[in-house]
Amino acid sequence: MHSAEYIALEGVADILRQEGIDPSRMADELAVLVSWASLSHKEHGGLEWSEQQPDLGYAFEQMTESLGEHGRFFSESRLPKLSAKSVNAIKGHLNALSDASAIGLAKALVAVVEGLERSGQVITYKLGRLLAELCAPGQEKTVLHHDGSVTALVALENPEKADLSMRTVSAYSWVVSDLLGSTLTVGDAFGSETPPGTAGFVISTPPFQASEFSKSSKLKSDELAVLRTARECRVRGVVCASLGILFSRAAMGIREELINENWLDAVIGLPKGTLLNTHLASVILVINKDREKDTPIVFIDAEAPQTDSDIDKLLTIVRNKKTSPQSATAFQSDLQKNDYDLTISRYKLGRAAQQLKQLESAVSLDGVAEIVRAQSLKDADDHEGATVFLEASVRDITEPGRMGLPEKTVHVDKKNLRRAQSQRLYPGDLLLAIKGSVGRVAYVDDACGDNWVASQAFVIIRPKGTAVSSPYLYRYLASELIQEYIEETATGAVMALLKAADVSNIQVPLPDAEFKHAVESTHTEILSEYDAIREHRNNIQGFEKRHWTLKSTNTAPDEEL
Numbered sequence: 118m119h120s121a122e123y124i125a126l127e128g129v130a131d132i133l134r135q136e137g138i139d140p141s142r143m144a145d146e147l148a149v150l151v152s153w154a155s156l157s158h159k160e161h162g163g164l165e166w167s168e169q170q171p172d173l174g175y176a177f178e179q180m181t182e183s184l185g186e187h188g189r190f191f192s193e194s195r196l197p198k199l200s201a202k203s204v205n206a207i208k209g210h211l212n213a214l215s216d217a218s219a220i221g222l223a224k225a226l227v228a229v230v231e232g233l234e235r236s237g238q239v240i241t242y243k244l245g246r247l248l249a250e251l252c253a254p255g256q257e258k259t260v261l262h263h264d265g266s267v268t269a270l271v272a273l274e275n276p277e278k279a280d281l282s283m284r285t286v287s288a289y290s291w292v293v294s295d296l297l298g299s300t301l302t303v304g305d306a307f308g309s310e311t312p313p314g315t316a317g318f319v320i321s322t323p324p325f326q327a328s329e330f331s332k333s334s335k336l337k338s339d340e341l342a343v344l345r346t347a348r349e350c351r352v353r354g355v356v357c358a359s360l361g362i363l364f365s366r367a368a369m370g371i372r373e374e375l376i377n378e379n380w381l382d383a384v385i386g387l388p389k390g391t392l393l394n395t396h397l398a399s400v401i402l403v404i405n406k407d408r409e410k411d412t413p414i415v416f417i418d419a420e421a422p423q424t425d426s427d428i429d430k431l432l433t434i435v436r437n438k439k440t441s442p443q444s445a446t447a448f449q450s451d452l453q454k455n456d457y458d459l460t461i462s463r464y465k466l467g468r469a470a471q472q473l474k475q476l477e478s479a480v481s482l483d484g485v486a487e488i489v490r491a492q493s494l495k496d497a498d499d500h501e502g503a504t505v506f507l508e509a510s511v512r513d514i515t516e517p518g519r520m521g522l523p524e525k526t527v528h529v530d531k532k533n534l535r536r537a538q539s540q541r542l543y544p545g546d547l548l549l550a551i552k553g554s555v556g557r558v559a560y561v562d563d564a565c566g567d568n569w570v571a572s573q574a575f576v577i578i579r580p581k582g583t584a585v586s587s588p589y590l591y592r593y594l595a596s597e598l599i600q601e602y603i604e605e606t607a608t609g610a611v612m613a614l615l616k617a618a619d620v621s622n623i624q625v626p627l628p629d630a631e632f633k634h635a636v637e638s639t640h641t642e643i644l645s646e647y648d649a650i651r652e653h654r655n656n657i658q659g660f661e662k663r664h665w666t667l668k669s670t671n672t673a674p675d676e677e678l
Contacts, residue, residue, distance in 0.1 A: 122217050122225035126151065128210040130229055132203050138195060140234040145288035147233075149194050151226050152292045153177070154211040155219065163215060164208045190288035223271045223296040230289060231268075231393070239393035240265040240322050240357065243422045246272040248320050250432050251383075251403050252355045254278075257317025260349065262307045262342065265322030265357070267293050280316075282307055310334045310341065312349040319346045319354040325397055326359055337367070344371045347380055347404050354404040359397050360386075363459040364608045372457040376449060380404050383415045383435045386461045391421040397611075400461075403435060413438050413446035416464040460608050467605035469598055473624045483621040486547075486590065487579040490617045491540040491571035494527050503528035506537055506570045511554045517647035518595065520548060520559040523569060540577060542569040545587040547578040549594060551615035556603040558595045560587065576620050585625065588640040589633055593625060 119127075130147055138146055157164050174197035181188035199207075214222065228242050240248070245268025252259065252269075259279045261270055267290050270276055277298035283290060286303045294301045306313065307321075308331040324330075327338035334341050339358035346354040362368045363384070375381040382405035389398045415438050422428045434444050445465035455463055466474065473479075482488065497503040507523035515521045520542070529537045542548075542561050550557040552574045561569075571577050578594070580587050593599060602623070607613045628636065 119228075120221065120225055122214060122221045123228055125210045125213045126225050126229045129207050130233065132206050132210075136199055136203050141236060142195065143233045144230045144235055145190065146194060146196055147229065148226060148287075148289040148292035149177075149190050150196065150207065150211065151222055152288075152295065153191075154214055155217075155222060155296065158215050158217075164212050190291065194288075219296040219298075220271070220276075223276075223293050226289075226293060226296075227268050227271050235394065238265065238325060238395040238397075240268045241391070241393065241421075242268050242271075243424075243428065244357070244387075244391060245269040246425075247422050247428050247431060248322070248355050248357065248401070249273050250428060251401065251435065252318045252320050252353050254318035254353075257352065259318040259320065260316040262319070262321040262346075263323050264290055266320050269320050269322070270294065270297060270299060284308075305332070307345055308332060308334070308341070310336070310344055310348070312345060315349055315351050317350070317352045319350040321346045321354070321356045323356075323358070325395065325399075326361065336371075340365075340368050340371060343368070343402055344374070347371075347375055347378075350404060350406065352406055353382075356402045356404070357392075357399055358402060360400055360608070362402070363400060363461070369457060372459060375402075375404070376452045376457055379408050379410065379412075379449060380406060381414050381452075381459075382408060382412075383417065384459055384461060385417045385419050385431065385435070387419055387421060411448070413448050414452065415439070415444055415446050416459075416461045417444040418461050418465050419443060462605045467601070469602035470605055472598060473602055476624050476626050479624040479626045481621060482578070482623040482625050485580060485582065485585045485625055485627075487577075487581055488617065488621055489540055489571075489577040489579070491573050491575050491577060492536055493573040494529060494533060494537055494540075494570065497528040497530040497533075499530070500528045503530050504534055504537070504568075505529075506568045507566060508570050508572045509542060509548065509559070509575070510572045511550050511557050511574055514548075514557055514559045517644055518558060518560050518591065520561045520565070520569075522564070522566075525572070527570070537570055540571045541567075542571060542577065543579070545580070547580075547587060547591055547594065548575040549578055549615075549620060550574050551576055551617065551620060553612055555607045555613045555615045556600050558591060560591045576617055578620075584627055586633065586637060588637045589628065590625070592636050592640050594623075599623065 126147065129150060130143065133143060133146055154164060177191040177194060177197055181192045231239065231242055248269040249272035254273065259273060261279060261281050264283055264287065266281065270279055270281055270293060273279055280300040280302055281290065281294045282302045284305060286301060291301060310333070321342040323338045323342035325339050330338040331341055336344065339362060343356045343358055343362055346356045381402065383403035385401040387399045387401065389396055392399050415435055417431065417434055419431055420427070422431065433439065434441060438446055440446055447464040451464070452459065462470070494506070494508060506527045506529055508525040508527045509520055509523040510525060513521045513523050542565050544561055544563045544565050546561040548559040548561065548571055578590065580590055603615060606619050607615045
């Protein structure tokens with residue numbers, strides 16, 4: 118059930134929509150109205166016009182003067198130009214807030230703004246509460262970085278002890294901090310890898326993957342936020358970042374510092390759609406400076422928190438380091454052995470990974486096949502004297518899974534000829550896509566030319582020995598089990614990526630002669646069915662062209678008759 122404050126502010130927002138207020142200004146305009154109403158109730162006991170409380174335009178002029186640098190929010194407002202009818206309707210809603218507390222107004226404002234159109238990624242009210250509870254500050258000062266942290270600010274137990282730090286201030290963020298008695302700091306203070314001071318608790322919700330975010334650091338915005346938070350907090354810190362922070366090369370040094378210093382306490386993965394206005398999935402890193410040496414790190418594959426109960430369950434898992442259907446734990450040494458990769462699926466195994474782990478008589482893929490990582494081949498500037506290759510790509514894979522005639526031609530000079538020769542394709546090879554369309558498998562048959570090579574999107578899998586055959590391995594890699602495993606294992610915030618090491622470690626069950634023959638027979642039957650489908654399609658196309666086809670001829674219509 119919504120609060121009375123929420124209902125009143127939602128009514129005001131509806132009037133602003135009807136008046137055609139620009140959606141990009143809605144949050145700020147609603148905020149200045151809340152501030153005006155709050156001050157009017159304190160000083161005048163209501164919003165009725167009088168000699169002491171003139172009309173809206175004059176009231177905003179007074180507030181502009183009295184608030185100094187922050188008064189520009191009122192001078193920039195479009196509200197004094199509203200119709201008298203709309204102003205009276207707004208007053209009616211705002212007068213209902215006479216008994217509202219500052220915290221009640223702030224929470225209602227944040228909740229209503231969540232439903233408005235706003236640029237940039239938006240932290241929901243529930244996620245803001247989760248961030249605040251994960252940080253769980255005591256009596257010490259809490260520092261919150263970036264505009265998105267406003268939703269965490271209203272969830273703090275002692276917001277008056279908080280400092281909201283932003284690069285640029287908006288009416289919305291200023292009004293919320295003013296209502297709560299928080300300090301508002303504006304500037305580029307958090308643009309440095311080395312904070313000028315420390316705070317007991319830090320909450321950071323940076324924009325994702327913004328480059329050239331700092332004048333002194335080459336790190337992207339959320340990479341810098343993680344490093345800055347870890348170094349600035351004395352007790353605990355919480356950062357909401359993009360998935361790349363878990364595995365990217367650029368963030369390797371940050372992860373090493375978090376893990377080697379024993380600061381990382383939890384990694385919480387959130388699905389796409391948890392943050393508004395961005396298609397990117399997100400992750401929460403919890404930093405704890407009071408960790409014991411042998412305390413495990415908890416990895417959680419979470420759903421977007423929708424209720425207080427959802428939040429409480431996540432908090433219990435983090436605090437108690439519980440293993441559950443959605444979580445797993447690992448130790449500092451485990452993370453170091455994994456080359457500081459924090460991808461959640463490496464520690465919380467998915468359904469397919471668990472099933473692979475239970476396979477009997479299985480060996481890793483690199484035990485039964487040679488695995489070649491294809492590299493990028495640059496087209497030679499001078500084609501004269503260059504060797505011509507046809508480069509196979511994902512789009513060349515046919516419906517039955519065969520590798521068709523590659524469309525792309527690459528001219529390779531002598532300097533790069535050895536690299537090209539190392540990724541030549543031969544009949545019986547398998548190709549597995551590890552970039553972009555990860556998991557796509559192709560079978561190279563006898564149609565393969567002697568100048569076919571694999572593109573950098575693939576690894577070449579070449580069975581060795583007699584333990585497994587190409588058809589057997591193809592069917593296994595294309596199976597539902599392995600395809601789901603690949604989906605669980607792939608990383609990448611924008612483009613899916615599968616590490617070559619993850620391919621090498623795929624467990625392959627060694628078949629007996631009877632089962633191997635059965636799989637190979639199935640493979641043959643499937644290809645035969647696809648051949649039949651192709652024949653049926655050709656027949657259908659022939660039937661469709663029997664009547665009223667568009668003839669290609671130069672004869673005049675009368676001559677045809």
